[in-house]
Amino acid sequence: MSASLQRSPAAAGGPRSPWAWVPSLYFAQGIPYVVVMTLSVIMYKNLEISNTDIALYTSWLYLPWVIKPLWSPLVELMGTKRLWVVALQFAIGAALAMVALTLPMSRFFQLSLAVFWLMAFASASHDIAADGFYLLALEKHEQAAYVGVRSTFYRLANIGGQGGLVWLAGELFERGDSWVMAWQVVMAVLAGAFLALAFWHWLRLPKPASDAPASGDGRQVRAFFDIFIAFFRKRGIVVGIGFLLLYRFPEAQLLKLATPFLLDKLDAGGLALTNKEVGLAYGTVGLTALTLGGLLGGWVISRFGLKKSLWPLVLAMHLPNVVFLAMAWVHPGSLWIVSGALAVEQFGYGLGFTAYLMVMILIAEGPHKTAHYAICTGFMALGMMIPGMWSGWLQTQLGYFHFFGWVLIAAVPSLLMTALIKIPDGFGRKEPDA
Structure with missing residues (x-):
């Protein structure tokens, strides 16, 4: 372990230790992306949507990340990055719950896609805010020391999403639930976990003096x-x-x-x-x-x-x-x-x-x-x-x-x-x- 990590406040149990928020912040950054880009494909396949429609409409969900640089100045001009991070995490948690609610409906494909669109824009905006907050809340040497930590937990979110949650949906189906019920449970679990993360970050994210709206x-x-x-x-x-x-x-x-x-x-x-x-x-x-x-x-x-x-x-x-x-x-x-x-x-x-x-x-x-x-x-x-x-x-x-x-x-x-x-x-x- 590097000297920077050893000297971090985590060793002393400091309330603003990077270990208290960097891993969870980047785990939270990875989850909505894997839900929108991967879980949505598998869910729609289980619910018997055609390959043509799955590929066409879920590919459109890349658009928020395509145009993300165009609205990134709004994150700089309006509110603090800490506020953006917490608010967007609550919004993503609410969107996950809304997906669960749409699945039993007759027009679930259109309705869930609309919610996934909102989630994609929230996730792309969260990327901007989270990366900016990381740069403001840590000193230069800490940014370098924790870059491996953030990458690891982002990857763990991908493995947990594409591996664990897909497995969970399959397990629920094999136990007798319908695919609708199985994916409702998965989305509800995700919603609860994300709201818990948002609440955690509301309490634990530091408040750097430099985190202020730009002129x-x-x-x-x-x-x-x-x-x-x-x-x-x-x-x-x-x-x-x-x-x-x-x-x-x-x-x-x-x-x-x-x-x-x-x-x-x-x-x-x-x-x-x-x-x-x-x-x-x-x-x-x-x-x-x-x-x-x-x-x-x-x-x-x-x-x-x-x-x-x-x-x-x-x-x-x-x-x-x-x-x-x-x-x-x-x-x-x-x-x-x-x-x-x-x-x-x-x-x-x-x-x-x-x-x-x-x-x-x-x-x-x-x-x-x-x-x-x-x-x-x-x-x-x-x-x-x-x-x-x-x-x-x-x-x-x-x-x-x-x-x-x-x-x-x-x-x-x-x-x-x-x-x-x-x-x-x-x-x-x-x-x-x-």
């Missing part, structure tokens, strides 16, 4: 637009935006159909797994492999630099997608084989995604790197949203086997943009101490 004069508004315009004046920005939009072009389509493929019946071309099996194989084993791949990818870049590592990491991301084609061909009946295949695919995705993050950092380099990085995340979300929208329709037309064949072909635009992007020598490599 809303015209100079700040002009500065915002100047920063935005400066992003599009960067050298090579057209290629950079193309890279951000197309690097995950295959994965954006695969992601929306991965869990429906695992859940669909054999006569529909799927693997006929139960929710409990999907929660174990994809939500637990797969996400653990994804995390390990990300850690290894970060080490590779720090050791060899992004320029030397880029092509191996890109290939590591796209080639393992062949496991889905293989599973659609042979339909393995063993959960161990399926789990192993998903682990390979997710490990490769974790490796390749580190390269994507480093390119975002490279594009954002400059005097406004924080704001420009936020713009990059908007393009990242757009690159996932648009291909995901048509993926369900395409799978319905082609069937799973040919769809996964298309996913492999769809790597070509990603490879093209990788060939065009310019990476400085030594970028990302950790230099030895003098």
Whole structure:
């Protein structure tokens, strides 16, 4: 453990110790995202919504993260970030409860989607406020010391959501509840947990003196637009935006159909797994492999630099997608084989995604790197949203086997943009101490 962590007030049991709020804050940041992007897909599949509709309408839920940089100044101008964090967590908890209430209704799909839209906007706004609060409430050395903590608990939220909650829904169904009742219980549990987190943060979040509304004069508004315009004046920005939009072009389509493929019946071309099996194989084993791949990818870049590592990491991301084609061909009946295949695919995705993050950092380099990085995340979300929208329709037309064949072909635009992007020598490599 670093000296910064050892010297933190946690050791003395201080009431404002970062350990009292950093883990819970980033766990809370991860939960609504995984609910909107992953649990909604599995829930709608269990409730017999078509793949076409699932992919189209849940892909639209990326939009708040696409346009997040456009309304981020509101978080700066109106209220404190602490107030935003707590208020939005109460709002997300209420939205989760509303989803549970809509499920027994005849128009549950439209009504629950509307609530998911509200939750997505609240979650994207919460991201802005939480990240800003983290920077204000901690000293520079503490920010560095706790960055691993925040990343770990965000990942744990993903594993808990995609693994534990999917498993819980399956367990309730197997005990005799309907899918409606099972998902009502899951959403109600989430709502209660989120309201408890909101109450905890209302009590435990520190109140830094620097956490105050920014001045809303015209100079700040002009500065915002100047920063935005400066992003599009960067050298090579057209290629950079193309890279951000197309690097995950295959994965954006695969992601929306991965869990429906695992859940669909054999006569529909799927693997006929139960929710409990999907929660174990994809939500637990797969996400653990994804995390390990990300850690290894970060080490590779720090050791060899992004320029030397880029092509191996890109290939590591796209080639393992062949496991889905293989599973659609042979339909393995063993959960161990399926789990192993998903682990390979997710490990490769974790490796390749580190390269994507480093390119975002490279594009954002400059005097406004924080704001420009936020713009990059908007393009990242757009690159996932648009291909995901048509993926369900395409799978319905082609069937799973040919769809996964298309996913492999769809790597070509990603490879093209990788060939065009310019990476400085030594970028990302950790230099030895003098």
